Amino acid sequence: xxxxxxxxxxxxxxxxxxxxxxxxxxxxxxxxxxxxxxxxxxxxxxxxxxxxxxxxxxxxxxxxxxxxxxxxxxxxxxxxxxxxxxxxxxxxxxxxxxxxxxxxxxxxxxxxxxxxxxxxxxxxxxxxxxxxxxxxxxxxxxxxxxxxxxxxxxxxxxxxxxxxxxxxxxxxxxxxxxxxxxxxxxxxxxxxxxxxxxxxxxxxxxxxxxxxxxxxxxxxxxxxxxxxxxxxxxxxxxxxxxxxxxxxxxxxxxxxxxxxxxxxx
Numbered sequence: 271x272x273x274x275x276x277x278x279x280x281x282x283x284x285x286x287x288x289x290x291x292x293x294x295x296x297x298x299x300x301x302x303x304x305x306x307x308x309x310x311x312x313x314x315x316x317x318x319x320x321x322x323x324x325x326x327x328x329x330x331x332x333x334x335x336x337x338x339x340x341x342x343x344x345x346x347x348x349x350x351x352x353x354x355x356x357x358x359x360x361x362x363x364x365x366x367x368x369x370x371x372x373x374x375x376x377x378x379x380x381x382x383x384x385x386x387x388x389x390x391x392x393x394x395x396x397x398x399x400x401x402x403x404x405x406x407x408x409x410x411x412x413x414x415x416x417x418x419x420x421x422x423x424x425x426x427x428x429x430x431x432x433x434x435x436x437x438x439x440x441x442x443x444x445x446x447x448x449x450x451x452x453x454x455x456x457x458x459x460x461x462x463x464x465x466x467x468x469x470x471x472x473x474x475x476x477x478x479x480x481x482x483x484x485x486x487x488x489x490x491x492x493x494x495x496x497x498x499x500x501x502x503x504x505x506x507x508x509x510x511x512x513x514x515x516x517x518x519x520x521x522x523x524x525x526x527x528x529x530x531x532x533x534x535x
Contacts, residue, residue: 296333296501298324299340299354303436305461306525307360310339319525320358323377326517330508343415343435346370349493355501356494360455362417362480362487372496374505376489377512378522380530381477382418383459384410385444386451392474401475405429411440411449418453421478421485441467457526
């Protein structure tokens with residue numbers, strides 16, 4: 271029987287269950303600070319959409335997996351240095367990242383949103399041109415080392431871009447008026463907008479995906495070392511199986527309230 275363990279320390283990989291080989295144990299790194307993809311609860315346990323997806327994938331692929339916390343800005347180095355065997359953190363498949371690592375097939379894809387105060391600069395913004403005009407000369411917050419940062423730095427050269435290590439830090443500065451707007455993943459924003467702190471805020475302008483700009487990537491996949499072709503094949507097969515049997519949709523509905531991979535989304 272396969273099993274997924276959730277841990278906040280990078281201990282040696284564990285071999286669990288009869289017939290499970292050590293080579294089939296995969297340490298999956300997550301930030302633990304990117305709800306609803308993954309987040310750390312009051313007991314220190316990492317929970318969220320990606321934890322549940324990883325659990326199902328590992329069972330289907332016959333792998334024993336351990337979820338380990340890893341700060342976002344050290345994600346790819348941790349994979350290449352073999353602290354992690356796989357990366358899951360709402361990580362978009364981009365051409366730039368594919369130069370360093372491989373990815374599984376996408377297991378979800380969610381658009382980017384601009385968020386600002388309901389009575390603020392963006393209140394009348396419906397198009398990207400509207401957002402540009404409203405934020406010219408203003409400060410936009412974004413999590414560092416993301417597709418959202420790349421997009422802002424390429425397309426919003428007439429605004430100041432402020433970088434944050436976590437979305438919680440970004441949200442804190444938005445609420446306290448230190449930035450004029452933020453750009454981030456729609457599902458992560460949704461958690462903020464439903465919170466008490468986010469009641470005075472909304473998203474504005476268009477939803478943005480890789481269809482709108484290649485900087486947003488080709489969907490969200492599991493980051494893997496390029497040489498780990500066998501692991502990629504196992505995970506690709508498991509993801510395709512979860513898509514086919516509806517279990518991936520069920521988890522998306524549970525955590526997001528909709529299925530980002532459904533036709534029309």
